[in-house]
Amino acid sequence: MNTQDYIKMDETYGAHNYHPLPVVISKAEGVKVWDPEGREYYDFLSAYSAVNQGHRHPKIIDALIEQAGRCTLTSRAFHNDVMGVYLKKLCEYTGFDVALPMNTGAEAVETALKIARRWGVEKKGIENGKQEIICVKENFHGRTITIVSMSTDEVARVNYGPYTPGFVIVDYNDAKAIEDAITENTCAVIIEPIQGEAGVYVPDEGYLACVRSICTNHNVLMIDDEIQTGFCRTGKKFAVDHENVKPDLMTLGKALGGGVIPVSAVVGTKEVMEIFTPGSHGSTFGGYPIACAVAKASLEVLEDEHLAENAQELGKIFREELSTVKSDKVVQVRGKGLLNAVVFEEGFEAYDVCLALKEKGVLAKQTHGHIIRFAPPLVITKEELMDAIKIIKGVLEAL
Numbered sequence: 154m155n156t157q158d159y160i161k162m163d164e165t166y167g168a169h170n171y172h173p174l175p176v177v178i179s180k181a182e183g184v185k186v187w188d189p190e191g192r193e194y195y196d197f198l199s200a201y202s203a204v205n206q207g208h209r210h211p212k213i214i215d216a217l218i219e220q221a222g223r224c225t226l227t228s229r230a231f232h233n234d235v236m237g238v239y240l241k242k243l244c245e246y247t248g249f250d251v252a253l254p255m256n257t258g259a260e261a262v263e264t265a266l267k268i269a270r271r272w273g274v275e276k277k278g279i280e281n282g283k284q285e286i287i288c289v290k291e292n293f294h295g296r297t298i299t300i301v302s303m304s305t306d307e308v309a310r311v312n313y314g315p316y317t318p319g320f321v322i323v324d325y326n327d328a329k330a331i332e333d334a335i336t337e338n339t340c341a342v343i344i345e346p347i348q349g350e351a352g353v354y355v356p357d358e359g360y361l362a363c364v365r366s367i368c369t370n371h372n373v374l375m376i377d378d379e380i381q382t383g384f385c386r387t388g389k390k391f392a393v394d395h396e397n398v399k400p401d402l403m404t405l406g407k408a409l410g411g412g413v414i415p416v417s418a419v420v421g422t423k424e425v426m427e428i429f430t431p432g433s434h435g436s437t438f439g440g441y442p443i444a445c446a447v448a449k450a451s452l453e454v455l456e457d458e459h460l461a462e463n464a465q466e467l468g469k470i471f472r473e474e475l476s477t478v479k480s481d482k483v484v485q486v487r488g489k490g491l492l493n494a495v496v497f498e499e500g501f502e503a504y505d506v507c508l509a510l511k512e513k514g515v516l517a518k519q520t521h522g523h524i525i526r527f528a529p530p531l532v533i534t535k536e537e538l539m540d541a542i543k544i545i546k547g548v549l550e551a552l
C-alpha cells in the first residue's frame with residue numbers, strides 16, 4: 154500500500170474529527186520521520202509536544218521493553234513495584250509532594266478540577282454545588298464535556314450542551330480580571346502559562362507571578378496546565394519556572410510518556426492532594442507498570458540530555474532567524490524555548506504553507522487558520538535546526 158491507499162482507508166473507516174496534512178508516517182527516529190515511499194521529513198510538531206525526547210528514544214524504548222517482559226498491568230487494586238519509584242521521581246522533578254497518575258491530558262485536567270471543587274468544600278467551606286472555577290478566553294485544556302464547557306472556541310464547543318456549570322471566563326493576560334471575578338465561592342483559577350493551541354500566546358512578563366499572588370491572597374488554588382508547555386519545551390522544566398512561580402496544582406501529560414504511550418498526572422502539595430480518599434477518584438490504567446517505567450525513563454532523558462538548556466538556546470536562534478524572513482505575509486514570530494509560532498495576516502490560509510513545507514521536507518501544522526506552530530523534538534541539534542530553518546525561510550519567502 155502507498156500513501157494514497159493509507160489516507161483513503163483512514164477517510165473511509167475513521168471518523169472525520171481531524172483534518173490532517175496528506176502525509177503518512179510509517180517510520181520515525183529522533184527528529185525525523187519517513188513516509189511509506191521513503192521520503193524523509195523533519196518533525197516540527199512533535200505530536201503537539203508529546204515527543205520532546207525525540208521519536209523512539211532508545212532509553213525509553215528499552216524501559217518499555219524491559220517492563221513489558223515482566224509485568225504490564227495490575228490495576229490499582231494491588232500495588233506494583235514500579236509506581237512508587239516513578240512517583241518519587243516525578244515529585245522530585247516537579248518539586249511537589251504528591252502525584253496522582255492518570256493517562257491522558259484531559260483526564261489530568263478533569264482530576265485537577267475535581268480536586269479544586271472538593272478542596273473548595275472541604276478546606277475552604279464553600280457550599281457543595283456553589284464552587285466556581287475561573288478560566289480564561291481562548292484556553293485549551295482538552296475535549297471532555299466539562300472541559301469544553303470552559304472553552305470559548307465555538308468549533309470545539311458547539312452542540313455539546315448541556316454544559317457543565319461553575320466556570321467563570323475572563324480575558325487572558327489580565328490578572329486584574331481574575332481578581333475582579335473572584336467571589337467567596339471561587340475555589341480555583343486554571344491557566345496555561347503559554348496558550349499553545351490558541352497559537353502560542355505568551356503572556357506579559359509578571360502575569361503568572363501576579364496570578365499567583367492573587368490566588369494566595371484570596372485563598373484560591375492556582376492550577377497550572379503544563380500539559381503542552383511542560384517538560385523543557387519552553388526552555389525551563391516548566392513554563393511557570395520563567396517567573397519562579399509555584400502553583401498549587403500542575404497538570405502534566407504529553408511528553409511525560411516520552412512520545413511512546415499516554416501518561417498524565419496531577420502534582421500538588423500534600424495539603425491539597427489529601428482531599429482524595431479511597432474510592433473518590435481513579436482509573437484502571439492510571440499508574441500501570443508500563444506507564445510508570447516509560448515515564449520514569451522519559452524524565453531521566455530530559456535531565457541527562459539537558460533538554461531545557463537545548464530548547465532555550467536553540468529557541469532563541471529559531472526566533473532570531475525567522476524574524477529576518479523577508480515576507481509581507483508574516484506578521485509576527487513569537488514563542489519561548491522551542492515552542493514557537495509564525496503568525497500570518499488574519500484570514501491567511503496557513504494550511505497551504507504547511508503543504509508547501511511538507512513538499513520541502515518539514516512537517517508543521519497550522520492552528521486557528523493563520524498561525525503555524527513550530528515545535529521540533531528537543532533533542533534537535535543546531536545543525537539540524539539550521540537545515541530546517543533554511544527550508545522554512547525558503548518557503549516563507551516564496552509566498
Ligand SMILES: Cc1ncc(COP(=O)(O)O)c(C=O)c1O
Pocket residue numbers: 201257258259260262293294295296345349350378379380381382406407
Ligand atoms: C494545555 C493542554 N491541556 C490539555 C490538553 C489535552 O491533552 P490530551 O489531548 O492528552 O487529552 C492539551 C492538548 O493539546 C493541552 O495542550
